[in-house]
Amino acid sequence: MTQDCQIKKTAKSEFMYRIDNEDVKCMIKNTGKKTLVYMFAVWCAPCIQELPKLLVDFSTREDLNFILMIHSKENSTSDLSRTEAFFATNYPEVKNIYIIKDELGKGQRTKYKEFLKRAGDPEPMADLGRIVLYNKKAEVVYISNYTKSKEEIQENIQKFLKG
Numbered sequence: 813m814t815q816d817c818q819i820k821k822t823a824k825s826e827f828m829y830r831i832d833n834e835d836v837k838c839m840i841k842n843t844g845k846k847t848l849v850y851m852f853a854v855w856c857a858p859c860i861q862e863l864p865k866l867l868v869d870f871s872t873r874e875d876l877n878f879i880l881m882i883h884s885k886e887n888s889t890s891d892l893s894r895t896e897a898f899f900a901t902n903y904p905e906v907k908n909i910y911i912i913k914d915e916l917g918k919g920q921r922t923k924y925k926e927f928l929k930r931a932g933d934p935e936p937m938a939d940l941g942r943i944v945l946y947n948k949k950a951e952v953v954y955i956s957n958y959t960k961s962k963e964e965i966q967e968n969i970q971k972f973l974k975g
Contacts, residue, residue, distance in 0.1 A: 829910050830914075833930040849879045850866055850878075851941070867903065932955070937958070
C-alpha cells in the first residue's frame, strides 16, 4: 500500500510513515478498499482504551484498509521512541503507523486540525480518538468527534462496513 503511493518513512523510525490527505486517497485508490483511519496518541488514555477493540475488529479484515495515525511531531525522537516502545510492548504485530506530515502546519494540533479540515470536517477540533471513514472512491463518509457516543460511532462504522 505504501510503495504504490511513494509514502516515505519518517527519518526517526523504521515503521512510521509520513502522510497527508492525498496520500490516504492514493492508498485507497490503489487498494480499492474502504478505509478506516483511527487518529490517536499513545499518551491519550481514552484513545488507548479503544485501540485493542479496533485492532481486533478491523486490522485483519481483507476488505478494509485500517490506518493508525498518531498525533505526533514527525521528527520528535522522544515522541516516536515512546510510540515505538508502546507498540513493541503491547502490539508487536502492528507494522505500519502513520504520522501527519509536518507540512500541514506548525505543531501537532495545527496539522491535525488541518488534516481534518481537508478531510471535510466542518468543525475540525484537536480532540483525539477520531475515526475517519472513506469509501472506495476515497471520499470521506463519516468523521467522529468527542460529542458522539461510543454506540453512535460503532453504529456508523457498522453501517459503513455493510454499505
